[in-house]
Amino acid sequence: MNKVQAAILASRSYPTFRQRLSVHDCRLCGLHAGRTNLVVDRGNPAARLLLIGEGPGADEDRLGQAFVGRSGRLLDQMLLETGIDPARDVLIANVVKCRPPENRRPTREEAGACLPYLHRQIALVRPKILGLLGATAAEHVLSHDPGRKMSKIVGNCVEVESLPGMVVMPLFHPAYVLRNPRKRGEMLDHLMGIMARL
Numbered sequence: 001m002n003k004v005q006a007a008i009l010a011s012r013s014y015p016t017f018r019q020r021l022s023v024h025d026c027r028l029c030g031l032h033a034g035r036t037n038l039v040v041d042r043g044n045p046a047a048r049l050l051l052i053g054e055g056p057g058a059d060e061d062r063l064g065q066a067f068v069g070r071s072g073r074l075l076d077q078m079l080l081e082t083g084i085d086p087a088r089d090v091l092i093a094n095v096v097k098c099r100p101p102e103n104r105r106p107t108r109e110e111a112g113a114c115l116p117y118l119h120r121q122i123a124l125v126r127p128k129i130l131g132l133l134g135a136t137a138a139e140h141v142l143s144h145d146p147g148r149k150m151s152k153i154v155g156n157c158v159e160v161e162s163l164p165g166m167v168v169m170p171l172f173h174p175a176y177v178l179r180n181p182r183k184r185g186e187m188l189d190h191l192m193g194i195m196a197r198l
Ligand code: URA
Pocket: 053, 054, 055, 056, 057, 060, 065, 066, 067, 068, 069, 071, 072, 094, 175
């Protein structure tokens, strides 16, 4: 951890955090080597819902915004269908801020190196609801057994000791719904559950 990283983590407002991190040449893990843009988020930091994905893909890396490719378009559609405005009602971020090569899952080391940024993000946004999109986000935010099946935990609210006062809900990753269109209805039900609590 160098002085710049310490300053980013010490940011006292989200816009300051966002600005500092987005221009930072972070090299805390090997993912820095393949990055075009460090992707902090997309959406409204004042929203009561914070969604966490895995990591930027090719479109996100190119544009510097989270969930702006195929998965992101499906996510936005499903949010809109539930009555959640993606630009106003949500902030979307990722476990790792730099694109893993060939969109592979980030390793434990890579996620571990990047997690302090995510934790600061969560602390500054203080969402009412934290939605974990897919197994990577569930694994690193809940620090649960990586072998645990997503199908057992999706759509259920979980208590997280380190996140008091926050409703935390594992959700399907939109890329999974893209590959398994029959899961769309279930995902919409989960999003309805979130909408009801917002
Ligand atoms: N998938 C993710 O997990 N995050 C993104 O930002 C885009 C696709």
